[in-house]
Amino acid sequence: MAILNNKLSQQQYAENFSDIHPPFETHNAALVEANRCLFCYDAPCIKSCPTGINIPKFIKQITSDNIKGSAHTIFLSNIMGAGCSKVCPVEKLCEGSCVFNLMDEPPIPIAKLQRYSTEKAMQQKWQLFERKKSAGKKVAVVGAGPAGLSCAHVLSREGIDVTIYEKENKAGGLMTYGIAAYKVTPEFCEDEVNYILSLGGIEIKYKQELGKNISLAELQKKYDAVFLGMGVGLANRLYIPGEDLEGVEDAIKFIYDLRDKGFSAIPVGDKVAVIGMGMTAIDAATQARRLGAKEVTMLYRRTQEEMPCTQHELDIAMLDGCKIIWLAAPKELKGVNGKVSEIICSIMQLGEPDVSGRKSPVETGATFSLEVDMVIKAAGQMPFEQLIIDNEIMNNKGKIVINNSETNIKGVFAGGDAVNGGREVVDAVQAGKDAAAAILSYIFHAKR
């Protein structure tokens, strides 16, 4: 047993990380599905999309050969509509509420159709938005992730000059660094960012981290408003013995490296345990398998009923051959020569509902043990609590508290994972839009 990189051939990597949801191959294939759409009024799919994309409209526009209009409809509500078409858990959002489900018929493949229009727009480099004349106002955005880019795009359209401060050397945030590679490729993420920036009026300063290279006070001074969209940081600590053994990895870092360094550079164990059952846990587990791990076991302290990932995602993990153990909470990690070799789990049972409304896991006293050579932690992520406290931003356990997108500091707005603690890309996009609206109103209307 060993944690090694380069376990597979280049061809195997290519196969394992190929697009999990292939696009329509022809215009006609898209038309067949687009024509099935009933064009619902006050459509359930729109209400189930956090960004409220006018889905029936963009689908109707595919059928009328108005692909440009279709892409515009999507991007108007969600500037990351192309990426979202690949990474959204649509089975619990738009497609999950499609009325066809109520007729026991397959829902309209909304994501695939959305991808059809948006990819065409990106390939053709259609510029579907026009910037208003410069308003002579400047806004700083911290973080070039979905929330920041979405906020910046709305502001720039309104003639605001936006500067984004990004700590990495690429933009896209979790889209670029935190999502399984078989959903979005690094090239796609780069194209998407460039497409968003092609509007103009948005400058990204890379390798600029808040609290290190720049300070909030500085930004407040130089700009008319500031938007904080820096997301969340590494995975939550487990607070169990052995957590610092070699081979105990953070899912966020694991996925980040995989996206940043290439598949063959990423070491993976033979017997991997993944802790957690959210989307990130699934992405970590499936990708560990796809990198060549012989055995991947997902451990979750509650049951399938309460799991945060969707059934669709769980199916991907199971089809990849990941083992799932429900009601298992890690209790201790043991190692040999400083390397992790065993995980001991408490067997749980469900008790009374906790604050999340889900039944809380309670220890039964019984335990079991698994032989492992790698443990990936994916039980939620930690907000940048210290940074937020240092800047005297009102927060709840590190999550920024906002009121209509504004923090307790006047002119400083926030949104996305930094506020909600870690949700979908599509939620962050909406938060960016909301904040942009609040910023515009603050800049142009508020008495200061």
Place this chain on the structure above:
Amino acid sequence: MANISSNFLGIKSPNPFWLASAPPTDKKYNVLRAFEAGWGGVVWKTLGSQVKNVSSRYSAVDYGGQRVMGFNNIELISDRPLEINLKEIAECVKLFPDRAMIVSLMADNDKNSWHELIKKVEDTGAHGLELNFGCPHGMTERGMGAAVGQDPEIACMVVEWVMEKATIPVITKLTPNVHSVVPTGRSVVKAGTNALSLINTIQSVTGVDLDTLVPNPYVAGKSVFGGYCGPAVKPIALKMLTTIAQDELTKKVPISGIGGIETWKDAVEFMLLGASNVQVCTAAMKHGFRIVEDMIEGLNNWMDEKGFKTLDDFIGKSVDTITHWEDLDINYHHIAKINQDKCIHCGLCYIACEDTSHQSIKLDYGKPYNKYTIIDEECVGCNLCKLVCPVDDCITMEEHRVAPEYLNWKQYQQKGLPLNDH
């Protein structure tokens, strides 16, 4: 099993499904394939003077992802030498003696030409003649086709010439490119035609190419009006058929129904409205001759279910149910009802009613699913909601008569009842 054999003017065929005079019936090869597939008869593509065709010839209207909802053509009458056509007709009659062989004719506009053509065709052993007074393109400019059918007097004259000579049954095919098919219909019946057939194609432009800006079908940068047919014209054909089936004079002769027939159901509808048999073209051009299999089986099954033993048991049965507006029962009223168990919350009924009708549907907001219910007092029973609803039998129209007795518009006025009930 019902008996679906047909007897049209003594011309017998094993079923009432004929192929209309058109490209599918312009040579032996196609006709034999049609007979092998099971078609009851054919009307051979129109014979007349030698013509020349152009390329292209057809265009279509697609709808909602479906191809060929409507179809048009600018093809002329048969462009093959007359002698070859006549020879092949005779061969087909011999090979399939149990099938109907009708030959469509369009002679030059003089008596001799008609008489000569009729003589030659009768020598083939064909069972009947169909006079093409309907072709709307190409031939009209030469004073033939629809130019004849649009003028009752000319039509009458030509039919008189034909009847002087013909010894086999004559069917006159009517053009729909008139305000009413009845005047020409009456005129040719008076002139002695043995039967009528309708409709021929409707003059049309199926669309304009948005890249070349030239309408379809395209011929070297130009187009012409083409004859429209296919499913899109069926409702118009049924209306015209009904007027012929209801007219005191024209209803005396048998009618061969044509216009957008694709299935046994379409055929039955034509027959219920007075057609003794039907002719099909576009559907065969779209799918091939095999469609007749289901037409035969479907008709049989329907007749068995309804207890009809022969075609005559139901031909014309619906003709009298189409009445004048003034005779409709004003006391009849029905109201839409939405079955909440079947509703999928698509809101299509709501938006149709709200935007374009009587604001008779109530929306209770829900996330993601709204609830829709009918406001009985506002519903005029127009059917729009039911028509747009994508779920079968989700919206039904329930009868709520205003009063038990029949009351028509004239009586309503005589009684001085209030006009505005809103």
